[in-house]
Amino acid sequence: xxxxxxxxxxxxxxxxxxxxxxxxxxxxxxxxxxxxxxxxxxxxxxxxxxxxxxxxxxxxxxxxxxxxxxxxxxxxxxxxxxxxxxxxxxxxxxxxxxxxxxxxxxxxxxxxxxxxxxxxxxxxxxxxxxxxxxxxxxxxxxxxxxxxxxxxxxxxxxxxxxxxxxxxxxxxxxxxxxxxxxxxxxxxxxxxxxxxxxxxxxxxxxxxxxxxxxxxxxxxxxxxxxxxxxxxxxxxxxxxxxxxxxxxxxxxxxxxxxxxxxxxxxxxxxxxxxxxxxxxxxxxxxxxxxxxxxxxxxxxxxxx
Amino acid sequence: xxxxxxxxxxxxxxxxxxxxxxxxxxxxxxxxxxxxxxxxxxxxxxxxxxxxxxxxxxxxxxxxxxxxxxxxxxxxxxxxxxxxxxxxxxxxxxxxxxxxxxxxxxxxxxxxxxxxxxxxxxxxxxxxxxxxxxxxxxxxxxxxxxxxxxxxxxxxxxxxxxxxxxxxxxxxxxxxxxxxxxxxxxxxxxxxxxxxxxxxxxxxxxxxxxxxxxxxxxxxxxxxxxxxxxxxxxxxxxxxxxxxxxxxxxxxxxxxxxxxxxxxxxxxxxxxxxxxxxxxxxxxxxxxxxxxxxxxxxxxxxxxxxxxxxxxxxxxxx
Numbered sequence: 001x002x003x004x005x006x007x008x009x010x011x012x013x014x015x016x017x018x019x020x021x022x023x024x025x026x027x028x029x030x031x032x033x034x035x036x037x038x039x040x041x042x043x044x045x046x047x048x049x050x051x052x053x054x055x056x057x058x059x060x061x062x063x064x065x066x067x068x069x070x071x072x073x074x075x076x077x078x079x080x081x082x083x084x085x086x087x088x089x090x091x092x093x094x095x096x097x098x099x100x101x102x103x104x105x106x107x108x109x110x111x112x113x114x115x116x117x118x119x120x121x122x123x124x125x126x127x128x129x130x131x132x133x134x135x136x137x138x139x140x141x142x143x144x145x146x147x148x149x150x151x152x153x154x155x156x157x158x159x160x161x162x163x164x165x166x167x168x169x170x171x172x173x174x175x176x177x178x179x180x181x182x183x184x185x186x187x188x189x190x191x192x193x194x195x196x197x198x199x200x201x202x203x204x205x206x207x208x209x210x211x212x213x214x215x216x217x218x219x220x221x222x223x224x225x226x227x228x229x230x231x232x233x234x235x236x237x238x239x240x241x242x243x244x245x246x247x248x249x250x251x252x253x254x255x256x257x258x259x260x261x262x263x264x265x266x267x268x269x270x271x272x273x274x275x276x277x278x279x280x281x282x283x284x285x286x287x288x289x290x291x292x293x294x295x296x297x298x299x300x301x302x303x304x
Numbered sequence: 305x306x307x308x309x310x311x312x313x314x315x316x317x318x319x320x321x322x323x324x325x326x327x328x329x330x331x332x333x334x335x336x337x338x339x340x341x342x343x344x345x346x347x348x349x350x351x352x353x354x355x356x357x358x359x360x361x362x363x364x365x366x367x368x369x370x371x372x373x374x375x376x377x378x379x380x381x382x383x384x385x386x387x388x389x390x391x392x393x394x395x396x397x398x399x400x401x402x403x404x405x406x407x408x409x410x411x412x413x414x415x416x417x418x419x420x421x422x423x424x425x426x427x428x429x430x431x432x433x434x435x436x437x438x439x440x441x442x443x444x445x446x447x448x449x450x451x452x453x454x455x456x457x458x459x460x461x462x463x464x465x466x467x468x469x470x471x472x473x474x475x476x477x478x479x480x481x482x483x484x485x486x487x488x489x490x491x492x493x494x495x496x497x498x499x500x501x502x503x504x505x506x507x508x509x510x511x512x513x514x515x516x517x518x519x520x521x522x523x524x525x526x527x528x529x530x531x532x533x534x535x536x537x538x539x540x541x542x543x544x545x546x547x548x549x550x551x552x553x554x555x556x557x558x559x560x561x562x563x564x565x566x567x568x569x570x571x572x573x574x575x576x577x578x579x580x581x582x583x584x585x586x587x588x589x590x591x592x593x594x595x596x597x598x599x600x601x602x603x604x605x606x607x608x609x610x611x612x613x614x615x616x617x618x619x620x621x622x
Contacts, residue, residue, distance in 0.1 A: 034434035058463045106342035109335040116328045128350035134595030136582040137356030160345040191334035220442035246448040
């Protein structure tokens with residue numbers, strides 16, 4: 001006993017010291033990894049606000065030199081970029097509103113057990129998620145519906161997503177007690193009333209999550225616009241505009257729209273300011289929406 | 305409402321069977337009204353395109369329309385399978401997905417285990433916020449950042465390499481390097497977000513298990529290997545199988561945003577080829593057949609993955 005008591009502190013100290021070393025290592029490692037997510041933005045931001053000469057001489061790393069906002073003024077003067085931002089905002093807002101409304105109503109209706117045909121309708125929705133017709137039949141459908149080169153081709157086709165429906169249905173099932181809805185029904189409330197006065201107010205977090213899923217997904221996607229928007233240059237959303245400006249022209253910058261005129265001619269600076277311009281909306285709201293995304297992903301992982 | 309429910313209960317005898325559906329409609333008409341628009345969207349935008357799949361078996365001419373074009377059986381598929389581009393696209397699709405799986409799959413697990421070792425809550429949440437960020441950016445922006453970082457002449461990474469006295473590396477302009485960069489950028493984009501599910505699974509581990517392990521003298525590494533990993537095993541297996549089901553998939557946006565004229569060997573994947581054939585050159589039948597081939601194999605893989613998962617006693621996906 002005596003011997004044990006005597007030995008214990010030494011062992012504890014050794015573990016403690018080893019623990020500390022491991023901890024420091026993990027902290028350093030995490031800082032290093034997370035910096036790969038942060039430093040590119042700082043670098044590109046630094047490029048975008050530095051004087052052109054420094055950028056051309058490859059002198060800009062993380063600290064801007066000769067700070068000026070000419071490049072941003074240039075971006076904002078380019079009407080086609082501002083227009084594409086406007087297109088993106090309109091499309092994202094209407095897409096999110098339609099998608100969220102459809103998802104709420106379908107999720108509520110299909111979470112009611114007494115509804116006949118519930119299984120077949122759920123199956124149809126889920127089937128459409130696992131087996132898609134593909135790019136070309138979708139494209140031809142848009143053509144047949146005369147939706148190519150219109151606002152609608154970016155708003156309607158994807159606006160009811162099976163995955164989001166599944167998340168919301170699971171959440172309704174788990175968080176809203178059946179007895180509550182049943183008693184409201186007995187009291188004579190209609191389903192519309194129950195939905196708008198009981199279910200929606202009780203499900204604000206999940207509705208926020210789903211609408212953010214829709215909004216961020218729509219904001220970031222560019223392939224459908226690439227397929228469907230051909231002639232109407234004024235209907236290009238921001239990401240597609242950015243694709244033509246930054247990526248497609250990445251090796252030899254073909255200046256588009258008004259970017260050629262003016263003092264700043266270096267493509268690197270302009271590209272950097274375009275990237276920051278397009279990323280800023282996401283980065284600004286990102287810290288606030290992150291937790292909703294995490295919740296949504298966890299509900300999505302628990303399938304029903 | 306309740307009254308009609310009782311009636312339905314009594315009305316189960318055969319004479320009233322016809323009336324039953326009418327009753328359901330009467331009782332739940334509001335729910336059906338709620339379903340009208342969602343089902344309309346699904347039928348129009350998801351199921352109507354299935355009819356367009358028929359042109360994979362037809363010699364489709366835009367002027368003749370679906371009905372006017374003549375049936376040609378599987379000859380379009382024969383033509384597609386015979387093309388050199390097809391073999392390349394198939395190999396590339398599988399190659400990119402397998403590399404993604406090999407390098408991208410373990411990363412979130414490792415990262416989640418490391419994050420789990422961090423005791424300081426604030427530090428941990430700051431790290432998580434930073435790590436999740438790339439998930440929220442579009443591939444166009446990531447592509448733009450990629451070129452800004454890795455281009456030979458002015459990319460900051462190559463500037464640093466040149467300053468250190470080495471010759472620059474064509475990260476995105478040479479085939480093999482492009483492949484490496486593509487995979488690394490993908491891993492970078494998804495690693496942080498992937499930790500969420502594992503962290504949730506780790507939170508669910510019974511803390512008594514750790515105590516018992518500590519009493520038995522297990523250190524942190526041993527606790528991780530013998531407690532944490534076995535406890536999140538089912539999550540890992542389920543996600544692995546899910547990812548195996550996606551082997552024939554392919555992100556059009558990711559490849560397209562990183563592709564350039566200098567490194568083209570690996571950028572022809574099936575979705576890219578569908579785009580080039582169909583939308584750029586108007587060969588709708590070939591492109592549809594190619595897309596259908598991918599969808600069918602993809603669906604088969606998903607169903608197989610689901611069966612395997614269930615056979616192993618894990619939760620399925622469907």
